[in-house]
Amino acid sequence: MRETAISLIRAGHCVHPQRMTIRDGSWRSVIYPALSVLIIHPVEGPMLFDTGYDPAFFAATQPFPERFYRWLTPVTLAAGSEVASQLTRFGLAPDDIRHLILSHFHADHIAGAHAFPGAAIHCSRAGLDAACSGGRIASVRRGVLRALLPPDIAARARFFEEAPRVALPDALQPFDMGADILGDGSLLAVELPGHCPGHWGLVTNDQAHGEHFLVADAAWSTDAIRRDMPPPAITSNFLGSARRVEATLRQLNALWRRNPAIRLTPAHCPERAAEAGQ
Numbered sequence: 001m002r003e004t005a006i007s008l009i010r011a012g013h014c015v016h017p018q019r020m021t022i023r024d025g026s027w028r029s030v031i032y033p034a035l036s037v038l039i040i041h042p043v044e045g046p047m048l049f050d051t052g053y054d055p056a057f058f059a060a061t062q063p064f065p066e067r068f069y070r071w072l073t074p075v076t077l078a079a080g081s082e083v084a085s086q087l088t089r090f091g092l093a094p095d096d097i098r099h100l101i102l103s104h105f106h107a108d109h110i111a112g113a114h115a116f117p118g119a120a121i122h123c124s125r126a127g128l129d130a131a132c133s134g135g136r137i138a139s140v141r142r143g144v145l146r147a148l149l150p151p152d153i154a155a156r157a158r159f160f161e162e163a164p165r166v167a168l169p170d171a172l173q174p175f176d177m178g179a180d181i182l183g184d185g186s187l188l189a190v191e192l193p194g195h196c197p198g199h200w201g202l203v204t205n206d207q208a209h210g211e212h213f214l215v216a217d218a219a220w221s222t223d224a225i226r227r228d229m230p231p232p233a234i235t236s237n238f239l240g241s242a243r244r245v246e247a248t249l250r251q252l253n254a255l256w257r258r259n260p261a262i263r264l265t266p267a268h269c270p271e272r273a274a275e276a277g278q
């Protein structure tokens, strides 16, 4: 598998009662950082997996009914900490990003997408269809802010479901098949069902860590994977399917037990956010 270089970028955070995300958690409010992942590909150059929060989130949640989203999950984003601005730390500008890979269409994963108008958008067709269906109230209830979807996304989208299917490396068992999104085996999208319609992770061969599985919102933290501790069913069923969330988490736990050295990165993991170092 061709090597890539991975950097985790923390782009804002929200606050929830811990009990919403961990079945045996407390009711105290805890911080959920939002991670974007910069991937440097040896041929295609820099690309991003998810975007984290962005000032566009605040504009999109100004009107009603979208404002309910902001009330339910208060968001903090320090000035200049959206991913488009943080690229300068890596000597990059937004125009350098040629590929944007979106795990799913919740606002905390796509809020910064508008900053990369020249990038191809790799995403799930099922996820995009679900994000575009129903009215504004139904969308907000599902964690989708329609205003954050790039208006030309249909023209720029390259769907995971249509990429060649390939076998994953043995190190990823029990996950066995991925979608080869660039056609060179370097970035393999893997469906992780349950969190919402069309929810996918990404496997790459990170030059620092070997196989690196970006699992998006399939787990709230690496600790939840190690403990096989799903969110309460009421939270999972609100956005997707608790039964499928729990089955996917069991698979991630089995992967970790079989291969404890594997690098697993959930999008809101506090351990990983601490490594991002901002």
Ligand SMILES: [Zn+2]
Binding pocket: 104, 106, 143, 195, 217
């Ligand atoms: Zn999500």
